[in-house]
Amino acid sequence: MSDKTMTTDEVVSRLHSGMTLGIGGWGSRRKPMALVRALLRTRITDLTVVSYGGPDVGLLAAAGRIRRLVTAFTTLDSIPLEPHYRAARERGAFELMEVDEAMFMWGLHAAANRLPFLPVRAGLGSDVMRVNPTLRTVTSPYADASSGVREELVAMPALRLDAALVHMNRADRLGNGQYLGPDPYFDDLFCEAADAAYVSCERVVDTAELTKEAAPQTLLLKRSSVTGVVETPNGAHFTSCAPDHGRDEPFQKLYATTPYAEFAARFLTGDEQAYQSAVRAWHKEQR
């Protein structure tokens, strides 16, 4: 069995412009921010990003790397509206496929199960159908026993990904990934829906360590759907990564209130280590 550990730069060296990229987590929760920062250090652009959007989308939008976005929302949670995403939308910076949260999930399920679509009720009657004119419906071959109606539902197309980026609490060198917080979000689906999946984690541990103190159902990612593993302590910063760390609310506020160019000049010009020390320095100034 192969050792899949690599650096963030090795991960992004396997990505290229024009890719469809799924990003795990949810809003401002357990986002693979170190991998997003590594992506920002490259010239990779023209991306189709598939994400339950948070600051991952905000940063990539502010840096002009998104050609098309697939999402149900973009939020910083404690700050409801993501300012960079918002500004990008208001200047018409990229194409948007706006779908409902459940439609999004079924799109990932379809891709993970190698199905062309899955039927969902959500979307019918809403303007999701108007703003996505390529969405089609599908009629059930079975009539409802009581009404005789053959239901017509939305055929949510598979959201197949060229690559997925997710962040876990722990992983081993083989690609088995573990979450220790209260919610897995949809990170296993992102990995299974992708041709290649890259997992950053707070700590790489021996396989035996994974179940020493945690229950087996915390083992979310199977190594068969993981391509690369990166150890990035505090790698979800400034989003939450319970129980390892909460959201860095003061820093998120700084991010949300600073013009992108100014924020990038201070925090995003060096490598991940430089980012983490710049964050520490900023916190020291605040005391």
Next chain:
Amino acid sequence: MSPASTPAPGAPAAVVTRAEYCVIACAEAWRDNGEVLASPMGPIPSIGARLAKRTFSPDLLLTDGEAMLVGLDGTPEGWLPYRQHLTMVTGGRRHVMMGASQLDRFGNQNISCIGDWSRPTRQLLGVRGAPVNTLNNPTSYWVPRHSPRVFVERVDMVCGVGYDRAAAAGPSATRFHRIPRVVSDLGVFDFATPDHSMRLASLHPGVTVEQVREATGFGLSVPDEVPRTREPSPEELRLIREVIDPGGARDREVRS
């Protein structure tokens, strides 16, 4: 005297605030709902859901706002990560009270953006779960500042589906579609009219029909006799003021 303070013996009880009528009106949304998840969004609906559970709807399920189902004292009783939450929605055992940036006379709701969707003048949250909510489980709305900017003739982007749009989309859309009520700082509204257009169901004490009409950007159905939103019981007032919201979050959302 602050509403939370206990009146001196013989002194009149502190007057019921507008925010407290709003709490009562929100709580009533979950009456007789049985064993379903109450999903309140915003401070006053959250206080209302907790009040309902503490009084007339004890079987309601509540979350901690993250992935746990919790009792009133915060004791976890179940696990509800987002993926299972979505099954709770599509399985129908839930009643959500969402916010609305815009709401029209048939109950279509917008939280996505203002203006032309392809290049909005004001980007908001996105559709979030409004499409799945409205087609699958009862969906009520809470509007803390009733104005013609919220209550509009036509919403810019239909996120939550209203009665006219559901009907046009066919039986799969109408099968589980229901909007039990809309609560605002001025009153309670429902869709119990022949064409399912919005109707004034009750006025909060101190509010006039004229005020509501002026603050609503479409023709509202108004019955000849408009009931008043009911009075809270002394026990309900005690629970709101001393137990559920002693910090007065309700007064920061709706001022008297």
